[in-house]
Structure formats: structure tokens, C-alpha cells
Amino acid sequence: MAEFLQFLSSGLTVGSVYALVALGFTLIYNASNVINFAQGEFVMLGGMSTVFLALAGVPLPIAALIAVIVTTAIGLALYRFAIEPARDASAVSLIMITIGASIFLRGLAQVVFDKRFHSLPMIFGAEPLRIGGAAVLPQSLVVLGGATTIVLLLWAFIDRTILGKAVIATAVNRLAARLVGIDTRRIIGLSFAISAAIGAVAGVLVTPITLTSYDVGTLLAVKAFAAAMLGGIGSALGAVVGGLVLGMLEAFSAGYISSKYKDAVAFIVLLAVLLAMPRGLLGRGKIERV
Amino acid sequence: MNVRALMAHRFAGLTVVSAIVIVLPFFFPSAYYYRLAGLVLIFGLAAVGLNLLMGFAGQVSLGHAGFLGIGGYSVAIGATYLAAPPWLCILGGAALSGLVAFCVGRPILRLKGHYLAVATLGFGVLVTIVLTNEATWTGGPDGMTVPRLMLFAWPVHGADAWYWIAAITFLIGGTLALNLGDSPTGRALKAIQDSEVASSMLGIDVSYQKLVIFVISAVFVSIAGSYLALFNGHITPDISGFLRSIELVTIVVLGGMGSIVGSLLGATILVVLPQTLTVLHEYEDMAFGLILMGFMILLRQGIVPSLMGWFAGRRS
Numbered sequence: 001m002a003e004f005l006q007f008l009s010s011g012l013t014v015g016s017v018y019a020l021v022a023l024g025f026t027l028i029y030n031a032s033n034v035i036n037f038a039q040g041e042f043v044m045l046g047g048m049s050t051v052f053l054a055l056a057g058v059p060l061p062i063a064a065l066i067a068v069i070v071t072t073a074i075g076l077a078l079y080r081f082a083i084e085p086a087r088d089a090s091a092v093s094l095i096m097i098t099i100g101a102s103i104f105l106r107g108l109a110q111v112v113f114d115k116r117f118h119s120l121p122m123i124f125g126a127e128p129l130r131i132g133g134a135a136v137l138p139q140s141l142v143v144l145g146g147a148t149t150i151v152l153l154l155w156a157f158i159d160r161t162i163l164g165k166a167v168i169a170t171a172v173n174r175l176a177a178r179l180v181g182i183d184t185r186r187i188i189g190l191s192f193a194i195s196a197a198i199g200a201v202a203g204v205l206v207t208p209i210t211l212t213s214y215d216v217g218t219l220l221a222v223k224a225f226a227a228a229m230l231g232g233i234g235s236a237l238g239a240v241v242g243g244l245v246l247g248m249l250e251a252f253s254a255g256y257i258s259s260k261y262k263d264a265v266a267f268i269v270l271l272a273v274l275l276a277m278p279r280g281l282l283g284r285g286k287i288e289r290v
Numbered sequence: 291m292n293v294r295a296l297m298a299h300r301f302a303g304l305t306v307v308s309a310i311v312i313v314l315p316f317f318f319p320s321a322y323y324y325r326l327a328g329l330v331l332i333f334g335l336a337a338v339g340l341n342l343l344m345g346f347a348g349q350v351s352l353g354h355a356g357f358l359g360i361g362g363y364s365v366a367i368g369a370t371y372l373a374a375p376p377w378l379c380i381l382g383g384a385a386l387s388g389l390v391a392f393c394v395g396r397p398i399l400r401l402k403g404h405y406l407a408v409a410t411l412g413f414g415v416l417v418t419i420v421l422t423n424e425a426t427w428t429g430g431p432d433g434m435t436v437p438r439l440m441l442f443a444w445p446v447h448g449a450d451a452w453y454w455i456a457a458i459t460f461l462i463g464g465t466l467a468l469n470l471g472d473s474p475t476g477r478a479l480k481a482i483q484d485s486e487v488a489s490s491m492l493g494i495d496v497s498y499q500k501l502v503i504f505v506i507s508a509v510f511v512s513i514a515g516s517y518l519a520l521f522n523g524h525i526t527p528d529i530s531g532f533l534r535s536i537e538l539v540t541i542v543v544l545g546g547m548g549s550i551v552g553s554l555l556g557a558t559i560l561v562v563l564p565q566t567l568t569v570l571h572e573y574e575d576m577a578f579g580l581i582l583m584g585f586m587i588l589l590r591q592g593i594v595p596s597l598m599g600w601f602a603g604r605r606s
Binding site for chain 1: 579
């Protein structure tokens with residue numbers, strides 16, 4: 001039982017990071033149909049900027065805030081200078097642009113920061129809590145709490161504000177949204193900004209546990225992409241569920257089967273789910289018109 | 291035949307390529323250039339394979355480097371442990387890749403768009419994990435050495451010999467790909483790319499045609515993988531990694547989907563550019579990312595189709 005709780009807690013921690021990145025994926029995909037492979041770089045930028053600002057003597061909370069603002073600005077710049085000029089390009093070309101952006105941001109991080117691994121101090125110390133026999137880092141609870149807060153805030157924003165409803169309208173039908181007077185370009189820009197901010201916050205929260213370096217973004221982007229597809233692309237709830245399921249699959253297969261094959265188990269389950277449900281766990285069907 | 295009709299002929303591009311391939315070595319100052327050109331041709335061959343799937347059938351694969359890995363390790367393992375002649379291993383690897391593609395493709399080709407992309411990504415990741423962890427056979431993350439290729443009792447060594455082998459194989463592969471494009475399968479695939487529902491209404495067996503092209507494309511990539519392993523004399527699991535798969539997709543999209551010459555051009559850029567950018571030292575990745583973005587924003591159809599469209603537009 002203690003073992004089970006141990007794996008559950010690590011699975012939920014990693015899973016909530018996947019969930020946040022997958023949520024960012026979904027936001028951008030819904031608004032613009034772009035699969036943004038630079039999503040993982042936002043997490044890296046959030047973590048690395050905080051580390052280096054803190055090293056320069058900036059107090060941690062302010063460093064984190066500046067890091068999130070900088071990453072948000074980079075997300076906006078990505079939209080304005082790379083995606084917007086190519087908005088009528090094919091889906092594959094747009095993916096290639098985001099991959100180019102991800103290589104660029106990785107290179108930028110190498111130059112501005114360095115190539116070493118870095119960590120941040122844990123907010124409530126490194127002394128693990130004993131929960132039912134399992135050792136849980138307080139920082140894990142911070143990650144979980146942070147992820148829950150972000151998901152709730154995002155839900156409140158989308159569901160309860162006029163601007164949020166404009167985001168939904170843009171996602172459902174961009175032309176119709178424009179016809180009722182929504183500035184869809186601004187909405188898409190907003191989606192990039194929110195995604196980048198969410199990624200940066202995830203980066204700040206998880207860095208004390210997983211460490212960060214200039215190249216952590218690629219793997220995160222792959223995992224989050226897989227999580228978003230597992231949940232069903234375009235579904236925000238699906239992204240969260242997909243992220244948590246993927247994180248737990250990894251933790252449990254590493255614990256019970258083999259740590260070498262944990263990614264293999266995760267991807268085999270992903271393949272199995274997609275074969276049984278070709279649109280993911282919560283994706284909606286789309287009918288091709290002829 | 292006037293110039294325009296010649297230009298429009300479907301083998302025009304490949305004829306120009308073969309002329310360049312023959313003339314180019316006269317301008318190579320050192321063996322290093324043979325090596326670089328050989329790599330371009332091998333990656334070009336792999337890209338033509340992926341292009342069959344992406345350009346002809348409109349299906350995106352983010353895991354095709356898995357077949358590079360199968361081809362490469364077939365040669366390495368076959369020659370080391372089974373003492374089989376390398377050329378037989380190349381064929382064996384191609385057959386194995388085709389078989390794997392058949393078994394994997396049958397279920398996953400039913401998936402559409404990004405779902406297929408993530409499923410193929412999973413396939414590539416699985417191949418890499420197996421190659422990394424089965425260290426008794428593959429040497430693990432450090433990889434293993436690959437014996438030299440023997441052709442009729444002559445050991446093939448030197449970058450110039452490989453240049454010619456890669457060139458001949460690329461030209462054969464390119465010709466096959468072009469012919470395939472004009473075959474009933476090629477036409478069926480074009481129809482599928484436009485609308486799957488409509489083409490199945492016309493009596494096209496959609497899943498069968500997709501499977502055929504998936505298997506053929508895997509065989510192309512596998513042969514390129516075997517060449518790569520023999521050419522380098524060493525192989526590591528990175529050959530089938532996600533970044534390699536992305537590299538292959540980049541070559542295809544950069545050059546232009548469905549364009550054979552484009553695939554070679556894309557391979558040239560992706561092989562030569564990083565070599566030239568090393569002068570920038572730590573700014574290398576930034577520059578590469580910027581150039582990739584710039585190409586895709588300005589020539590969003592890919593280099594060859596964009597330029598052809600531009601010329602056609604100017605003439606009319």
C-alpha cells in the first residue's frame with residue numbers, strides 16, 4: 001500500500017506537469033489549429049529564467065514573476081513573428097515553424113544561460129511528509145495545488161468572462177467569430193500568451209523536483225503531445241485527464257515493471273487506447289463532408 | 291520537343307540530378323566533400339521514402355527513423371552475430387522493415403491526421419527504447435561497430451566509393467518513386483489525399499493503398515539506414531530517435547511534399563547547413579532554428595513547389 005501511494009504521488013506530480021503543458025497545447029490548437037512543438041520550451045524558459053534571476057540576487061517570488069512575464073512575451077512574439085505571417089500555410093508547414101522556433105529557443109537558452117542542470121530551492125523545504133507510509137515531498141503538493149489552481153482559473157476565465165467566450169467562439173468557428181465582431185487574431189495571440197504563461201508556471205513549480213536545463217523542452221513537448229492526443233485533441237478536460245493518466249502510467253510501470261521500459265509501457269497503452277478509441281478518451285467525432 | 295515540354299517531363303528533375311551527381315566530384319577538393327555528398331544522398335533516399343507516405347498519400351509519420359534504426363541494426367547485428375554478408379543484411383533489413391511496417395501499419399493507418407502522427411511517434415520511441423535497452427545484442431546506448439560492406443569480395447572503403455553507391459541507389463529509388471506516382475496506386479493515393487470518403491466511394495480500397503505505400507516507404511528508409519550504418523562504421527540508438535524522425539520530416543517538408551528533387555534539396559540543406567553553421571559556435575542552434583522558420587514562412591509549400599509556382603506565375 002505504501003508502495004502504491006508512493007508511485008501514485010510521483011505519478012500525479014509528473015502527470016500534472018504533463019497536464020499543464022497539454023492544456024497549453026490544446027488552447028493553441030483550438031484557437032489556431034497549430035500543433036505547437038515549442039510548448040515544452042516555455043516550461044524550460046520559465047524554469048531557467050527563474051534560476052538565473054535568482055542567481056543574480058533577485059528574490060525568488062519576483063524572479064518567478066519576471067520569468068513568467070518574459071516567457072509570455074516570448075509566446076506572443078512566437079505568434080506575431082512566426083505563426084501570424086504564415087497563417088494560411090498547411091498544418092505540416094506550421095508544425096515545422098514551431099519546431100524551428102523550438103530549436104531557436106533551445107539555442108537562445110544555451111547562449112543566454114548555460115548547458116548545465118539547475119535546480120531551485122523547494123518552497124516548503126526538502127523534508128518529505130509521511131502520508132500512509134509513502135514519502136511525499138511538500139513540493140509535490142505545491143505542484144499539484146498549483147496545477148489545480150491554474151486549471152480552475154482557466155476554466156473560470158473561459159466559462160465566466162466575455163473574453164473567454166470569445167476564445168470558445170474562435171475555436172468553434174473562426175469565420176463566424178469574425179463575423180460577430182471578434183478580433184480573432186487578438187484571441188489567437190491571447191491563446192499563445194496564456195499557453196506560454198501556463199508552461200512557465202509549470203516550469204517554475206516543477207524545477208525543484210525534476211531539475212531543468214536548456215534541453216528539457218523537447219521531451220516535455222513529446223509527452224504533452226502524447227497526453228493531449230490520449231485525451232482527445234481539442235478537449236481541455238481531455239488534456240488534463242491525458243496528462244494525469246500518462247504520468248501515472250509512467251510512475252506505475254517504472255515501479256512495478258521496469259524503469260528502463262517505462263516510456264515503452266506509456267506509449268504501448270497510448271497506441272492501444274487510440275486503436276480502441278481513434279479520437280482519444282474524450283475527443284469528439286468529426287464527420288468528413290464530401 | 292521544346293524546352294518547356296522538357297521541363298514538364300516527369301523525369302526532367304531526376305535527369306538534372308544525375309548530371310550534377312556525375313559532374314560534381316570534379317569540384318571536390320577533398321575526400322571530406324565525398325563524405326558530405328554521400329550523406330546527402332543517403333538522407334535524400336530516406337526522405338524520398340518518407341515523401342512517398344507524406345507527399346503522395348498525405349499521411350504524416352513522426353516515427354520513420356524507427357525504420358532507419360531497423361535497417362541500420364540489421365546490418366550491424368546480422369554481420370556481427372550471424373556472420374551474414376552485409377549486402378544480404380541490407381536486403382534482410384529491408385524485408386524486416388517491410389514486415390514490421392505491415393504489422394504496425396495495418397492497425398495504426400486507420401488513425402487520421404495528428405492521431406496517426408502521435409501513433410507513429412510512439413512506434414519510433416518504442417524502437418529506440420528496445421535498441422537502447424537490449425544491450426546484449428545492440429551494445430546499448432554506446433552502440434556497436436558495423437563491419438565493412440563487401441561487394442563481390444571487394445571491401446568497400448573510402449567516401450568516394452560510398453558516394454557512387456549512394457548516388458546510384460538514390461537515382462534508382464527516385465525513378466521508382468516517380469513511376470509509383472503515376473501508377474494506379476499513385477493516382478489512388480492522390481485521390482485519398484483529397485478526400486478519403488470520396489475515393490472509397492469510387493471503389494478505392496483506402497486502407498490497402500495506404501498500407502502498400504507505408505510498407506514501400508519503410509523499405510526505402512530501411513535501406514538508407516543500412517547504408518548509414520555501413521558508411522559510418524558505427525551505429526547508436528540515436529539513429530531511430532525522435533529528433534532523427536523530425537529531421538526526416540523537415541527534409542521532406544522543406545524540399546516540398548511530393549517532390550523527389552525537393553527531398554534531395556532538403557537533405558542537402560539539412561546535412562550541409564549544420565556543417566557550415568559550426569563557425570557560429572554557440573549561436574549554431576539559434577541560426578539553424580531561424581533559417582528553418584524563415585524557409586517555412588517564405589516558401590511555405592516547400593522549396594521546389596514554391597519556386598515552380600513562382601516561375602509558372604511569372605511566365606503566364
